[in-house]
Amino acid sequence: MDDARVSGWDECLxxxxxxxxxxxxxxxxxxxxxxxxxxxxxxGYIHERVGGLxxxxxxxxxxxxxxxxxxxxxxxEHGSPTYHEVAQAVHVHLVCRICKNVDSIPAEAxxxxxxxxxxxxxxxxxxxxxxxxxxxxxxx
Amino acid sequence: MDDARVSGWDECLxxxxxxxxxxxxxxxxxxxxxxxxxxxxxxGYIHERVGGLxxxxxxxxxxxxxxxxxxxxxxxEHGSPTYHEVAQAVHVHLVCRICKNVDSIPAEAxxxxxxxxxxxxxxxxxxxxxxxxxxxxxxx
DNA sequence: CTGACTGCAAAAGGTTTGCAAAAAG
DNA sequence: CTTTTTGCAAACCTTTTGCAGTCAG
Numbered sequence: 507m508d509d510a511r512v513s514g515w516d517e518c519l520x521x522x523x524x525x526x527x528x529x530x531x532x533x534x535x536x537x538x539x540x541x542x543x544x545x546x547x548x549x550g551y552i553h554e555r556v557g558g559l560x561x562x563x564x565x566x567x568x569x570x571x572x573x574x575x576x577x578x579x580x581x582x583e584h585g586s587p588t589y590h591e592v593a594q595a596v597h598v599h600l601v602c603r604i605c606k607n608v609d610s611i612p613a614e615a616x617x618x619x620x621x622x623x624x625x626x627x628x629x630x631x632x633x634x635x636x637x638x639x640x641x642x643x644x645x646x
Numbered sequence: 647m648d649d650a651r652v653s654g655w656d657e658c659l660x661x662x663x664x665x666x667x668x669x670x671x672x673x674x675x676x677x678x679x680x681x682x683x684x685x686x687x688x689x690g691y692i693h694e695r696v697g698g699l700x701x702x703x704x705x706x707x708x709x710x711x712x713x714x715x716x717x718x719x720x721x722x723e724h725g726s727p728t729y730h731e732v733a734q735a736v737h738v739h740l741v742c743r744i745c746k747n748v749d750s751i752p753a754e755a756x757x758x759x760x761x762x763x764x765x766x767x768x769x770x771x772x773x774x775x776x777x778x779x780x781x782x783x784x785x786x
Numbered sequence: 787c788t789g790a791c792t793g794c795a796a797a798a799g800g801t802t803t804g805c806a807a808a809a810a811g
Numbered sequence: 812c813t814t815t816t817t818g819c820a821a822a823c824c825t826t827t828t829g830c831a832g833t834c835a836g
Binding site: 616622638642643 | 724743766767770786
Binding site for chain 1: 824825826827828834835836
């Protein structure tokens with residue numbers, strides 16, 4: 507609540523013609539708190555603490571929050587996408603194939619890669635959306 | 647058929663206790679030909695050329711082929727995973743958020759990144775499984 | 787007030803599963 | 812022959828959609 511990370515979220519919505527509702531506040535808070543949460547997890551989190559929120563509202567809200575640029579999503583594993591706040595430091599996800607753990611590294615760590623992509627292909631990578639699968643140190 | 651890329655596939659299956667069936671041959675060929683195909687696309691491709699193959703068989707076959715190491719999958723976009731042959735040169739997928747095009751770059755192009763990950767985190771990235779989302783040169 | 791948003795229920799994908807028949811080794 | 816694999820149909824799960832009532836601005 508009144509987390510520095512989510513301050514200004516309401517203006518951000520209004521500025522783009524969306525309305526500010528308690529549901530949107532709840533979902534944004536949940537995303538901020540949970541980090542890498544799936545729609546289902548977000549729903550569960552809110553539902554057990556506050557109750558009375560519809561799953562389809564979660565989906566629609568995530569869509570809106572992503573559209574206005576407050577959150578993004580990544581595909582960490584087979585199933586559902588996971589959402590996280592844009593305001594939190596941009597980071598790359600390292601997903602271990604074995605223990606399923608998700609580690610994060612700062613975006614700067616892969617700066618050389620980004621340069622290569624832009625230079626050779628003119629491709630501007632969306633870093634926050636990046637999940638690298640592999641084997642973590644503990645499992646290899 | 648008798649594609650150099652898929653030679654030895656039958657031994658590969660048998661060596662791990664699986665049986666060699668025409669369905670598995672068809673699916674492997676389709677994966678090899680289509681590149682980055684979803685289960686649905688693989689099914690459609692085979693079904694329209696040969697007919698009489700069940701979708702659930704495609705799913706089960708993809709699972710087996712992946713288990714024995716002949717193919718891998720990546721998550722290129724929201725929905726279904728896409729499969730490709732392991733024998734084909736290992737490459738990284740560049741997925742454009744706007745035009746949805748999938749470009750490929752050789753794995754060596756991101757060697758510096760892999761080193762950074764191993765050195766700083768001991769994380770061994772699975773390159774063939776990597777899809778980088780962003781904006782391609784044409785769309786940016 | 788008015789249009790955007792929510793909740794509900796039903797539909798729509800996409801993937802998995804149980805079982806009996808067919809095929810591989 | 813024995814055991815795996817296939818086809819079929821039904822179950823499942825996640826996500827989307829239509830609609831009427833509700834709420835934000």
